[in-house]
Amino acid sequence: MQQILFIDDEAPIREAVQQWLELSGLAVRTCAHAEEALALLDADFPGVVVSDVRMPGMDGLALLERLKALDAELPVIMVTGHGDVPMAVTAMQQGAYDFIEKPFSPERLLGSLRRALEMRRLVCENRALRRQVARREHIEGRLLGVSPAMEELRRQILELAPTTVNVLVRGETGSGKECVARCLHAFGPRAGKAFVALNCAAIPEQLFESELFGHESGAFTGAQGKRIGRIEHADGGTLFLDEIESLPLAQQAKLLRVLQEKTLERLGSNRSIAVDLRVIGAVKPDLVAEVRAGRFREDLLYRLNVAELRVPPLRERREDIPLLFEYFALAAAERHDREPRPLAAAELARLMAHDWPGNVRELVNAAERHVLGLGGRTGEALAAPRSLAAQLEAFEAQCLRQALQQCRGNIAEVMALLQLPRRTLNEKMQRHGLNRIDFLPAGDQD
Known part of the structure; x- marks a missing residue:
């Protein structure tokens, strides 16, 4: 304060x-x-x-x-x-x-x-x-944010990183799922080995098997020479499968076998190759619904979903927006050799009121445009569709979150800080889905 x-x-x-x-x-x-x-x-x-x-x-x-x-x-x-x-x-x-x-x-x-x-x-x-x-060796330097949601996510990552379990990371487009996967790798015992990323939605189905498992020379028309697949390249390290819901069913069965047997066979070969890797899958939809629809194997889901991490969308952690915007703007200014441009209070208010459907990726773009002086005032078009009542609600929720975080969940201090009676504060917290327990110091939550 x-x-x-x-x-x-x-x-x-x-x-x-x-x-x-x-x-x-x-x-x-x-x-x-x-x-x-x-x-x-x-x-x-x-x-x-x-x-x-x-x-x-x-x-x-x-x-x-x-x-x-x-x-x-x-x-x-x-x-x-x-x-x-x-x-x-x-x-x-x-x-x-x-x-x-x-x-x-x-x-x-x-x-x-x-x-x-x-x-x-x-x-x-x-x-x-x-x-x-500056603390790049610490997780706070990789996953920026001061919101309770990000503090909890960092805590969960540090608990899971030293283990060998496969992890499913759920989150919306642009929310930072790959960043979470890289933290799981970087803060675990496999950090010195390869981190191999593959976007399952970007690979044509006919190339999936070769991309994942590799192939021998002559395995198919055009296979001129041996190729090491992504799984084999990740041996000893981490394989990150982004948009894993796009993995074809045939390759799901083969991936399941690799996870069960810890061996693979290159396309065109009968020789088994031992592999030791951790698989982290990233997904936008609910994979249980994909299983029910017949688009994802239930047994593979259980193999992957030993632990699950949810990356909160930016609209659920609005208190992180100023910090993240400043970080991306400073990086963009340095990259383009520009002087950092100050952010006016009205521009910040528009950023805070926007729902950010593209999440952090959209915020990066907004910061870049701000530094380059493009698109008028920063955030001018972002919040336009929202009514005044909706913007006031968002601002009120943001003020409550900041006060709860600053006072570490102490309701008496929040009442004094915001000058609100207990009943009014309780009603507002309930309306915005806020619970003081989420803001208590870690040791006081038991």
């Missing part, structure tokens, strides 16, 4: 400013001297510092110097009652965000604070993003 730290040696001023700001919905903490404030601050302080210049002991300019050494991007607003223009110039040269002369109106201070808080929010979000990306 963003905070204001206000420092002034005069108690009446501290009390008045605290009252003004809290009535405006801001969280405020006051200190009587600079030394007290320094003990409360670190480089990740999520807010803004407001300090009087003339104070006993360490004055405001000395405090500003210390704060800039601690964090050069921390917004510091300086206040003085002396109308000292040279002092104001010195403060701004040392990196002060703003300089306000006493007596000042609440509106003057609030305006400066809101701009500074927004700047600080963006700085903190970018730092969090860069920390995630």
Whole structure:
């Protein structure tokens, strides 16, 4: 939660400013001297510092110097009652965000604070993003997101990765199923071996057997030389079959035999080749329904679906949209050698209101177009079909999710943060399908 730290040696001023700001919905903490404030601050302080210049002991300019050494991007607003223009110039040269002369109106201070808080929010979000990306060896750097749904998905992946079981990954188009499969491989004992991906919907049926199992020279017309198939290439590692519901029934039977016998035969050969691999299948529809329709073998389903992971669509984790958009936009800006373009509040609101039928893949495209300056204002067309009521509902659900996550499921803190009575909060949580248990720390969920 963003905070204001206000420092002034005069108690009446501290009390008045605290009252003004809290009535405006801001969280405020006051200190009587600079030394007290320094003990409360670190480089990740999520807010803004407001300090009087003339104070006993360490004055405001000395405090500003210390704060800039601690964090050069921390917004510091300086206040003085002396109308000292040279002092104001010195403060701004040392990196002060703003300089306000006493007596000042609440509106003057609030305006400066809101701009500074927004700047600080963006700085903190970018730092969090860069920390995630820098930790590529950690799963947070591969599966970005702060939503409870993504935290749960990462937890499930880390539990399954060290095992040998086959996994079925379910999710909509563009939701990141292959990324999940790669994490299962990367964080398990097979990480040093091959990860072999095959999109079952992209292979003509007549080529499936050769593609999966390989062939010997002369096995069929045009087979000039031996070919190692995808299954054999994945020996010791992981075979990822995307859109596995598109696998022809004849090849389903042969894949089942490989999983049961742990051997394969290349097309045109009678020699059995031992293989040891983990199979991860990705699917959009419900495979049980495909089994009932006769399009998928039930016995193969049981072999593949030892464990199942569901990748949530982007519309179910809207709190991840700003982080993901910023990440993709920064990557696109670097790729195209462009300066990152700031995202206006109205553009972000449109992104948050959109349902993202193409999920993360669609968001990548939106970020790319934003960086290239294409298509007008980002998200302008995205949310157009949705009514105002639907957009307000989506925004309300997003606010509730953020508050529950920030307060780690503590309902009393959520009530205080959102200024809602218990009954109203309960009704809204129920309407949006939110449960406090999903936001509790992992150790408190038992």
